[in-house]
Amino acid sequence: MSARSFARTPWQRRSLAGLLGLVILAPAFAWAAGQTGYAEPMGNAAALAGAASEAVPTSISLFSGYALPGLGPHAGTLGGAFLGTLLTLTLALGLGRLLAAGR
Amino acid sequence: MHTPDGFLHPWMAGAFLLLAGAVLAVAAMRARDSLTEYRIQLFAVVAAAVFAAQMLNWPIPGGTSAHFVGGAFAAIVLGPHLGALAVALVVAVQALVFGDGGALALGANIWNMAIVQAYVGYAVYATLADRNELLAIVASGWIGVTAAAASAGLQLGVSPGFTGEFFAVVAVMTVGHFILGIGEGVLTLAGVRLLDHAGVESEQLQPEGIRA
Numbered sequence: 001m002s003a004r005s006f007a008r009t010p011w012q013r014r015s016l017a018g019l020l021g022l023v024i025l026a027p028a029f030a031w032a033a034g035q036t037g038y039a040e041p042m043g044n045a046a047a048l049a050g051a052a053s054e055a056v057p058t059s060i061s062l063f064s065g066y067a068l069p070g071l072g073p074h075a076g077t078l079g080g081a082f083l084g085t086l087l088t089l090t091l092a093l094g095l096g097r098l099l100a101a102g103r
Numbered sequence: 104m105h106t107p108d109g110f111l112h113p114w115m116a117g118a119f120l121l122l123a124g125a126v127l128a129v130a131a132m133r134a135r136d137s138l139t140e141y142r143i144q145l146f147a148v149v150a151a152a153v154f155a156a157q158m159l160n161w162p163i164p165g166g167t168s169a170h171f172v173g174g175a176f177a178a179i180v181l182g183p184h185l186g187a188l189a190v191a192l193v194v195a196v197q198a199l200v201f202g203d204g205g206a207l208a209l210g211a212n213i214w215n216m217a218i219v220q221a222y223v224g225y226a227v228y229a230t231l232a233d234r235n236e237l238l239a240i241v242a243s244g245w246i247g248v249t250a251a252a253a254s255a256g257l258q259l260g261v262s263p264g265f266t267g268e269f270f271a272v273v274a275v276m277t278v279g280h281f282i283l284g285i286g287e288g289v290l291t292l293a294g295v296r297l298l299d300h301a302g303v304e305s306e307q308l309q310p311e312g313i314r315a
Contacts, residue, residue: 018152041275058202058204
């Protein structure tokens with residue numbers, strides 16, 4: 001399915017515009033998170049238990065974070081958000097088709 | 104909410120990988136009969152929206168940050184089975200492409216964020232929707248994310264790195280997300296309403312669940 005055929009009806013066009021809006025917001029939130037340095041509750045729980053250093057980076061992932069390498073933090077995060085959203089959209093379409101074909 | 108590798112004992116990571124795989128297999132079998140072309144496209148849009156929304160990490164005054172998880176949102180819009188599959192796909196992309204959440208811990212993360220949140224959230228929604236749908240949507244996101252956090256806290260609490268801190272870890276995870284979960288509930292409502300405004304509800308058939 002091409003992007004053009006996906007954006008045929010009003011709900012599809014509005015949904016894609018909404019996704020684009022979320023992607024564009026990602027660098028601003030990443031910047032804010034970097035400024036505050038706040039951790040999620042799991043990070044706080046790990047710090048409380050002295051287990052924060054037990055975390056092991058995932059070595060098999062394609063990238064080591066949401067910011068794509070070589071683009072700088074803001075453009076890299078924007079690129080990561082765009083890539084991840086597009087990849088998820090595409091994989092979900094494929095998975096949905098696969099499931100429908102298997103019934 | 105994303106458990107990294109190294110926190111869980113390997114046997115537990117393996118057990119949750121098998122458990123999550125089994126539940127998702129059943130979910131896929133249950134969901135596939137309802138898959139029209141329209142629902143496949145909606146499934147893709149919801150999964151992509153959950154991915155994009157999870158990238159928005161909100162700094163919370165007091166020193167904590169939180170992001171939308173989206174399991175209840177996906178379950179309300181798509182039904183619990185397809186909703187769980189959508190969030191599971193997001194969690195897999197986050198771990199395997201961007202290194203957010205461990206590869207070994209993938210099953211535990213899918214269990215918490217996709218399965219527990221989607222099914223608990225949907226159960227809350229289905230219970231309350233006839234009385235007050237707005238309240239049902241907010242409560243679905245709120246209680247769903249608290250249940251997911253409690254599940255993650257229990258997993259961490261019995262893990263070797265957290266020895267002796269079981270109650271503290273479960274409390275930090277559960278109470279922390281119970282408070283932050285109000286935001287999850289509000290964002291779940293916003294997401295459902297935005298999809299309504301996008302024209303989804305007026306165009307969709309509703310073969311599964313209350314809304315989806």
